[in-house]
C-alpha cells in the first residue's frame with residue numbers, strides 16, 4: 575500500500591520578493607511563484623504521483639499553490655481542506671518589516687535567532703516550538719490517519735509550518751532544525767512506513783524549464 579505524503583511550500587509571494595516578514599499576512603503569489611507552483615505540479619505528475627486529498631492553510635499563497643499543483647496534474651477536483659493550523663508561523667511585531675532593515679536594527683544574530691531557532695519567539699509572535707504545537711496535533715489527528723489509510727496526501731503550506739513537520743519526520747533536533755531551509759515550490763515527497771516513520775524521502779530538483 576502506498577502511504578504518500580507530499581509537502582510543498584508555496585511559490586514565491588509578493589512579500590518574499592520584497593523580503594518582508596510575512597507570517598499571517600496574506601500576500602498573493604508573484605508570477606514566478608505561480609510558475610514555481612505549476613512546475614511542482616507538472617513534476618509530480620511526471621513522477622506518476624496522484625493525490626486523493628489535499629491540505630492547505632488559511633492563507634492565499636498556499637491555497638493558490640495547492641490549486642495550481644492540482645490543476646497541472648489534472649486533479650482540480652481533489653478534496654481540498656483548509657486549516658488555520660497549517661498557517662505560517664505568526665511573525666508578530668515583525669510582520670510587514672523588511673528583513674534587511676531588521677538585520678540593521680537588531681543585528682544578524684538576533685534576526686537569525688528569531689527566524690530559525692526552535693524556541694525563541696519574535697516579539698509578539700510564535701517560535702517554531704509554538705508553531706509546532708498547532709501543526710503537529712493537526713498532522714497527527716487529521717492528516718496522518720488519511721495517509722495511513724492509503725490515501726495519497728498533498729500538504730501545501732509554508733516555510734515554518736513545514737519546518738515543524740519535517741523536524742519530526744526527519745528526526746531533526748532542536749539544534750539541527752536551525753539550518754533547515756525549505757525552498758519555495760519544491761515538493762518533498764515522503765513515503766511512510768506502517769509505523770508512521772519515514773520509508774523514503776525524495777526532493778524534486780529545480781533544474782527545469784519554467785516555460786515548458
Ligand SMILES: O=C(O)[C@@H](CO)OP(=O)(O)O
Pocket residue numbers: 590594595596597598662663665689733734
Ligand atoms: O516571512 C515569513 O513569513 C517567512 C517565510 O517567508 O520568513 P522566514 O523565512 O524569515 O521565516
